[in-house]
Amino acid sequence: MNFEILDSLFEPIVIVNKDNEIIYYNHMFSTFTKSSPRVIKNKKFLKEIIAENFISTLIDQTFETKSNTISKEELIDSLQDQELHVIAKGTYLLDKDLVLVSLNDITIEKNLYQKYRYQIEELKEIHHQIVQADKLTTIGEITASISHEISNPLTIASGTLELIKALFESEDINSQKELLDSCLNDVIESFMRINSIIKGMKKFLHGNEDKKEYVSVEEIIENSTRLVNSQLKKSQVSMEVKNNTESKESIVFVNSLKMEQLFINLIKNSIDSINSIPNNESRSIGITLDETEMCYEVQLCDTGAGIPTEIQDKIFESFFTTKEVGEGTGLGLAIATKIIESYQGTLELVSASSPTIFKITIPKMSTLSIASSTLNRDNAQELNLNILVIDDEVKILNLFNESISDSNVNVICASNPKEALALIDDGRFNMIFIDFSMPEMNGDELAKKIRELSYSGPIIYLTGKVADEKIKSDIASGLFNDHLQKPFIKDDIVNMMNKWKEGEK
Numbered sequence: 334m335n336f337e338i339l340d341s342l343f344e345p346i347v348i349v350n351k352d353n354e355i356i357y358y359n360h361m362f363s364t365f366t367k368s369s370p371r372v373i374k375n376k377k378f379l380k381e382i383i384a385e386n387f388i389s390t391l392i393d394q395t396f397e398t399k400s401n402t403i404s405k406e407e408l409i410d411s412l413q414d415q416e417l418h419v420i421a422k423g424t425y426l427l428d429k430d431l432v433l434v435s436l437n438d439i440t441i442e443k444n445l446y447q448k449y450r451y452q453i454e455e456l457k458e459i460h461h462q463i464v465q466a467d468k469l470t471t472i473g474e475i476t477a478s479i480s481h482e483i484s485n486p487l488t489i490a491s492g493t494l495e496l497i498k499a500l501f502e503s504e505d506i507n508s509q510k511e512l513l514d515s516c517l518n519d520v521i522e523s524f525m526r527i528n529s530i531i532k533g534m535k536k537f538l539h540g541n542e543d544k545k546e547y548v549s550v551e552e553i554i555e556n557s558t559r560l561v562n563s564q565l566k567k568s569q570v571s572m573e574v575k576n577n578t579e580s581k582e583s584i585v586f587v588n589s590l591k592m593e594q595l596f597i598n599l600i601k602n603s604i605d606s607i608n609s610i611p612n613n614e615s616r617s618i619g620i621t622l623d624e625t626e627m628c629y630e631v632q633l634c635d636t637g638a639g640i641p642t643e644i645q646d647k648i649f650e651s652f653f654t655t656k657e658v659g660e661g662t663g664l665g666l667a668i669a670t671k672i673i674e675s676y677q678g679t680l681e682l683v684s685a686s687s688p689t690i691f692k693i694t695i696p697k698m699s700t701l702s703i704a705s706s707t708l709n710r711d712n713a714q715e716l717n718l719n720i721l722v723i724d725d726e727v728k729i730l731n732l733f734n735e736s737i738s739d740s741n742v743n744v745i746c747a748s749n750p751k752e753a754l755a756l757i758d759d760g761r762f763n764m765i766f767i768d769f770s771m772p773e774m775n776g777d778e779l780a781k782k783i784r785e786l787s788y789s790g791p792i793i794y795l796t797g798k799v800a801d802e803k804i805k806s807d808i809a810s811g812l813f814n815d816h817l818q819k820p821f822i823k824d825d826i827v828n829m830m831n832k833w834k835e836g837e838k
Contacts, residue, residue, distance in 0.1 A: 545586055
């Protein structure tokens with residue numbers, strides 16, 4: 334091999350023997366180490382120029398395996414007044430019994446990464462402040478109406494307490510037990526209603542916006558409409574929610590608070606649009622939930638004034654508003670768009686004239702789970718497990734997700750057997766957890782179909798039953814490998830995963 338050809342490369346290269354002696358180096362190596370040819374010649378050994386141990390380790394591994402090796406990102410700070418981030422590669426030269434070490438200097442990229450990362454964090458903080466400002470505006474707009482919502486149950490409670498006091502003062506209180514029980518229930522119900530309103534406001538304003546969880550679209554819509562219910566009543570706007578899905582629950586993997594903010598912004602806009610028409614007799618908002626194979630679709634329509642053609646392209650822009658100064662921030666639709674796009678969904682205007690229709694599209698839970706898991710895998714240095722959890726109960730899915738959120742494990746969840754079967758392919762999952770009882774297909778039926786797809790890894794029953802003959806038979810036949818009895822806690826999940834991590838029994 335003609336080593337001189339290496340001088341034409343713009344990458345630092347040095348060739349060493351088993352004793353770490355420098356046999357050859359190119360011009361870029363001299364520039365990289367800021368060492369003149371005379372200095373390099375006098376040093377003789379590579380360790381004397383680059384003292385970091387990872388270089389020696391890389392060379393030893395390359396000689397031992399007689400194959401190419403590559404290091405992770407390492408820091409070199411033994412050179413003159415400089416810190417360099419590098420990735421080193423060792424190439425074994427079979428005919429010479431030497432190792433060629435090439436150094437990829439990524440210092441500039443690393444510094445740019447840190448710079449842009451800092452700027453991104455700043456932008457995230459600014460965005461968080463803007464979103465929080467929008468929340469405060471929303472709370473401010475609905476506070477007057479909510480005070481009415483609270484005053485009603487307070488009136489009921491105070492009036493009922495007066496009645497209870499009168500009953501206690503009467504001589505025949507024992508004969509009024511049924512009425513007394515009814516009064517107490519009314520008071521409790523009134524205070525629970527007030528508590529629900531206040532908790533909803535606090536959660537909306539101060540909840541954790543970074544936490545993702547498995548939640549049904551139906552629950553998101555219900556929570557959103559509850560917060561704006563007082564405004565609907567005040568504006569005399571009726572609302573109808575239709576669910577055209579076949580699923581028990583339309584489960585997605587999102588931050589529920591952000592999604593509620595999206596719906597609240599859209600509903601508030603609809604109320605304002607309806608109120609903008611003088612003597613508007615048609616005052617209604619409709620929300621319809623549908624599904625496709627991959628997505629859930631929510632259409633929100635209203636009988637408001639519609640959106641003029643000339644501004645339809647601007648309504649999703651930040652700070653664009655048609656309201657009077659002080660009446661709107663112009664952030665509602667812009668924030669809603671950012672929220673839904675962060676979950677690979679879309680928000681679009683379907684119809685601009687009355688009825689005005691917006692459509693929200695959000696990927697189903699399994700699609701979002703895979704996207705999230707892929708991101709985690711890219712960020713993880715070493716992945717221990719990929720597990721699939723199939724259960725139609727949202728709380729079970731969240732328990733799995735939260736139990737191992739801090740560990741180096743990818744969790745993909747499915748809420749029905751059809752979703753699960755679409756995810757199975759050879760080698761993807763190290764372990765599968767299946768609910769024993771599901772509406773569309775029992776756990777053992779699903780397990781048989783999974784085994785038919787040549788999956789040979791551990792399958793764990795999730796069941797509320799004690800290990801009966803059916804479960805024992807399925808385990809003995811190899812259909813299932815184990816069972817996790819409900820109710821279970823985080824430690825039970827972790828212990829079960831550790832038990833079957835290496836295929837141990």
